[in-house]
Amino acid sequence: MSEFDILHQRAKCFYDSFERKAELQHQTHYCPGCGHGIAHKLIAQAIDELGIQDRTILVSPVGCSVFAYYYFDVGNVQVAHGRAPAVATAMKRALPHGVVLSYQGDGDLAAIGTAEILHAANRGEPITVFFLNNAIYGMTGGQMAPTTPLGEKTTTTPFGRNPWTEGYPLHVSEVLSSLEAPVYIERVALGNNKMIQQAAKAVRKAIANQVQGLGFSLVEILSPCPTIWKMEPADAQKWVREELTKVYPLGVFRDKTKEAQPRPAPVPAPSLDELPKIFSAKEGRPPALAPAAPCRRTVDLRVKVAGFGGQGVLMLGQVLAEAGLDAGLEVSWLPSYGPEMRSGTSHCHVRLSNHEIDSPLVSRPNVLMAMNEPSLRKFLPAVEPGGWIFYNGTSLPEGAMRTDVTFIVQPFIALADRIGDTRAGNMVMLGAMLEATGLLESEWVASALARLSKSERWLDLNRRAIEFGREVIHREVSI
Amino acid sequence: MPKQLIKGNEAVVRGAILAGCRAFYAYPITPASEISEAAAYYMPQAGGAFLQAESETAAVNMLYGAASAGVRCMTSSSGPGISLMQEGISYLAGSELPCVIADIMRGGPGLGNIAPEQGDYMQVVKGGGHGCYHTLVLAPDSVQEMCDLTTLAFELADQYRNPVFVLADSFIGQMMEPVEFPERAILPPPPSWAVRATAETRKNLITSIYLDPDALERHVRKLAAKYERAEAEVVRFEQVETGDADLVLVGYGIAARILKAVVRLARAEGLRVGLMRPITLYPFPKEQIGDLARTASAFLAVELSTGKMVEDVRLAVNGRKPVEFYGRAGGSVPSAEEVLGVIRNIAERYSLVRGQSPEVAHV
Ligand SMILES: Cc1ncc(C[n+]2csc(CCOP(=O)(O)OP(=O)(O)O)c2C)c(N)n1
Numbered sequence: 001m002s003e004f005d006i007l008h009q010r011a012k013c014f015y016d017s018f019e020r021k022a023e024l025q026h027q028t029h030y031c032p033g034c035g036h037g038i039a040h041k042l043i044a045q046a047i048d049e050l051g052i053q054d055r056t057i058l059v060s061p062v063g064c065s066v067f068a069y070y071y072f073d074v075g076n077v078q079v080a081h082g083r084a085p086a087v088a089t090a091m092k093r094a095l096p097h098g099v100v101l102s103y104q105g106d107g108d109l110a111a112i113g114t115a116e117i118l119h120a121a122n123r124g125e126p127i128t129v130f131f132l133n134n135a136i137y138g139m140t141g142g143q144m145a146p147t148t149p150l151g152e153k154t155t156t157t158p159f160g161r162n163p164w165t166e167g168y169p170l171h172v173s174e175v176l177s178s179l180e181a182p183v184y185i186e187r188v189a190l191g192n193n194k195m196i197q198q199a200a201k202a203v204r205k206a207i208a209n210q211v212q213g214l215g216f217s218l219v220e221i222l223s224p225c226p227t228i229w230k231m232e233p234a235d236a237q238k239w240v241r242e243e244l245t246k247v248y249p250l251g252v253f254r255d256k257t258k259e260a261q262p263r264p265a266p267v268p269a270p271s272l273d274e275l276p277k278i279f280s281a282k283e284g285r286p287p288a289l290a291p292a293a294p295c296r297r298t299v300d301l302r303v304k305v306a307g308f309g310g311q312g313v314l315m316l317g318q319v320l321a322e323a324g325l326d327a328g329l330e331v332s333w334l335p336s337y338g339p340e341m342r343s344g345t346s347h348c349h350v351r352l353s354n355h356e357i358d359s360p361l362v363s364r365p366n367v368l369m370a371m372n373e374p375s376l377r378k379f380l381p382a383v384e385p386g387g388w389i390f391y392n393g394t395s396l397p398e399g400a401m402r403t404d405v406t407f408i409v410q411p412f413i414a415l416a417d418r419i420g421d422t423r424a425g426n427m428v429m430l431g432a433m434l435e436a437t438g439l440l441e442s443e444w445v446a447s448a449l450a451r452l453s454k455s456e457r458w459l460d461l462n463r464r465a466i467e468f469g470r471e472v473i474h475r476e477v478s479i
Numbered sequence: 480m481p482k483q484l485i486k487g488n489e490a491v492v493r494g495a496i497l498a499g500c501r502a503f504y505a506y507p508i509t510p511a512s513e514i515s516e517a518a519a520y521y522m523p524q525a526g527g528a529f530l531q532a533e534s535e536t537a538a539v540n541m542l543y544g545a546a547s548a549g550v551r552c553m554t555s556s557s558g559p560g561i562s563l564m565q566e567g568i569s570y571l572a573g574s575e576l577p578c579v580i581a582d583i584m585r586g587g588p589g590l591g592n593i594a595p596e597q598g599d600y601m602q603v604v605k606g607g608g609h610g611c612y613h614t615l616v617l618a619p620d621s622v623q624e625m626c627d628l629t630t631l632a633f634e635l636a637d638q639y640r641n642p643v644f645v646l647a648d649s650f651i652g653q654m655m656e657p658v659e660f661p662e663r664a665i666l667p668p669p670p671s672w673a674v675r676a677t678a679e680t681r682k683n684l685i686t687s688i689y690l691d692p693d694a695l696e697r698h699v700r701k702l703a704a705k706y707e708r709a710e711a712e713v714v715r716f717e718q719v720e721t722g723d724a725d726l727v728l729v730g731y732g733i734a735a736r737i738l739k740a741v742v743r744l745a746r747a748e749g750l751r752v753g754l755m756r757p758i759t760l761y762p763f764p765k766e767q768i769g770d771l772a773r774t775a776s777a778f779l780a781v782e783l784s785t786g787k788m789v790e791d792v793r794l795a796v797n798g799r800k801p802v803e804f805y806g807r808a809g810g811s812v813p814s815a816e817e818v819l820g821v822i823r824n825i826a827e828r829y830s831l832v833r834g835q836s837p838e839v840a841h842v
Pocket residue numbers: 062063064065081104105106107108109132134136137138139140145
């Protein structure tokens with residue numbers, strides 16, 4: 001094959017006429033001597049050779065190559081500036097049999113899209129990236145790129161690129177080669193026919209890697225932009241060959257093609273009939289029991305549980321809500337999300353009712369379960385007259401008194417020591433509350449506990465704590 | 480199937496998977512992270528893709544990729560992350576790609592806090608990205624709706640080839656309520672326009688660029704016609720005791736739940752108060768609110784913000800009746816009693832009739 005065949009034979013996976021283009025459908029929109037045109041041909045030829053036209057998806061960027069889909073007769077997706085590797089990631093994961101190519105300029109990949117390319121490479125996404133480095137922003141009319149050589153004048157570096165203010169040319173291939181995952185990274189140039197032949201090999205290899213199921217491959221292509229550089233095409237090519245390659249040395253930076261392993265196939269999906277089962281398996285929790293005998297009493301329980309983080313406030317509320325559900329009641333549980341979180345206190349709102357629950361927020365509780373003094377002081381005024389207050393303490397603190405509510409004051413947490421673990425203090429308090437209010441039958445509470453306890457040991461402890469709490473009410477007299 | 484007590488954020492994921500979602504891409508942020516965490520657990524078991532993206536910008540572009548491949552896909556985030564996604568959402572709408580975005584709102588602006596707020600209304604409902612597009616927006620007020628409206632969101636996204644938001648707040652996301660999930664899972668076939676790396680789909684092109692002004696105008700008008708269709712077909716709302724209401728409360732999400740309690744309290748005082756809860760925020764139930772403006776004397780919009788949805792209420796009422804506003808922000812949530820105080824004041828100012836209302840009996 002002569003060098004000129006590479007440049008002048010139309011690849012099969014190019015459209016015969018560019019009908020997606022509004023005018024001049026026989027020629028490309030690229031300027032004469034532009035590297036994009038050459039790179040397109042190399043990619044198209046590789047697609048032909050590998051026989052993957054139907055399987056190929058080309059993800060095109062924002063930049064002069066935004067219209068790559070005018071030419072490539074493959075699946076085409078045009079995306080936002082810099083984001084092609086993110087789009088390609090998801091396409092490849094959705095369609096593992098596809099051959100997903102990301103084609104990006106140096107503004108697109110090396111400036112606005114640095115995060116996306118770095119992370120796609122670092123995850124070893126099995127995609128192929130073509131990185132056209134022409135050291136300038138072509139499409140927008142010649143602004144500096146992160147790849148612009150030092151001293152070069154551009155429209156946004158009118159005095160030449162100054163390292164003190166614009167930093168240094170970014171060496172993408174070198175940066176990405178410092179990562180573990182990439183399989184293949186090579187920098188080539190479109191500086192003369194010989195270089196183009198080498199580029200053709202690299203392009204083919206980068207795509208072939210993906211066809212074999214190997215990981216991330218990237219080819220950086222130093223590419224002429226005669227228009228913005230204000231050079232004749234031949235001079236532009238010479239500049240690539242003689243100047244740009246000095247800043248960006250050519251070569252293979254990474255090649256693990258031989259030892260790389262294909263990404264393991266994901267677990268096969270369950271059938272649609274089986275699918276809902278994945279939800280019941282979580283943490284081995286048994287599914288909710290159907291209410292044995294629905295609760296017949298009129299219930300409108302509005303509970304506020306409050307205390308320090310770690311006292312089991314949220315868990316207490318959850319057991320109550322789960323038990324209410326088993327009793328056939330409407331229930332809601334809402335954890336606090338407020339400034340209190342910072343100071344290490346927490347509270348939750350629990351409602352149990354025969355009727356549909358309007359607001360899950362409890363602003364007027366008829367039961368307050370306060371595990372510490374600040375909680376008692378904070379929520380005491382809101383308790384509805386006739387309500388119950390369970391307070392974890394030996395006596396009511398000064399000034400925290402009301403005569404229109406019932407107080408149950410016990411050192412619930414300290415009492416839990418008697419059954420072996422103060423961490424079950426919340427359940428002792430719950431037991432006392434259930435007994436005092438006569439609210440829920442033991443069986444409902446037991447099944448809720450079974451679902452919510454972390455382990456058998458905890459289940460046993462929690463059960464005993466609730467029973468103990470029920471007894472406490474009768475044994476010791478409250479204020 | 481018995482009801483299960485479950486958190487709103489987890490209900491979203493279960494609903495999504497049962498509705499055929501097989502790709503989930505997101506970046507962690509409180510109070511939405513539990514959605515990612517649940518997706519990380521369930522999605523691989525369902526044979527779908529889960530990936531914690533490097534940013535919300537990447538996540539939304541991953542949706543662009545998954546949607547281009549014809550896969551039902553979703554992400555979740557909260558205020559700051561949604562702000563970052565806006566460019567991508569504009570591209571998704573421009574390229575007519577379906578996807579579902581759950582926004583579990585937190586306090587803002589800036590870093591704000593992680594408490595519930597409804598401050599994302601404008602950026603979500605009005606379309607925070609560039610160009611002439613809309614997103615459809617569903618606002619659940621219960622955990623059951625977190626599941627049901629997520630399912631609906633996937634249907635609408637496909638039907639209109641457009642991003643659809645599930646807009647909730649950290650209360651709806653964190654709270655637990657009993658939920659009944661659909662018994663059957665569905666998995667619709669990929670749409671014919673998708674790019675699927677096959678011979679049949681090779682001709683397909685996903686793009687949002689139309690260089691020629693006439694071509695872009697045609698495209699934008701096509702989108703506009705689609706939104707007009709959605710306005711005629713998709714509007715959803717719930718009304719509570721609005722039939723004889725003098726004062727109509729308007730609120731969505733957790734605010735609406737509080738307002739349901741307020742209606743009960745106000746009725747108990749003999750005030751004829753009702754609630755209009757928009758379930759779709761775009762399209763907004765403007766006709767229905769317009770109808771209410773004929774019978775009601777005044778409106779009161781209540782939000783966890785300094786007043787955003789109220790603008791849509793005012794547009795719908797169109798000056799026919801006064802529209803008052805009451806809001807709390809920063810993570811403070813109005814209590815039912817607090818709103819009742821506002822209502823008493825309004826009742827006085829507008830001389831609303833007090834009378835014993837029969838509804839009181841069952842409370
Ligand atoms: C978010 C965003 N910012 C800026 C632009 C404008 N823009 C379009 S192309 C481009 C740079 C293109 O340069 P490069 O990636 O090097 O491609 P080239 O045109 O040189 O091939 C810029 C800044 C945009 N489209 N989107």
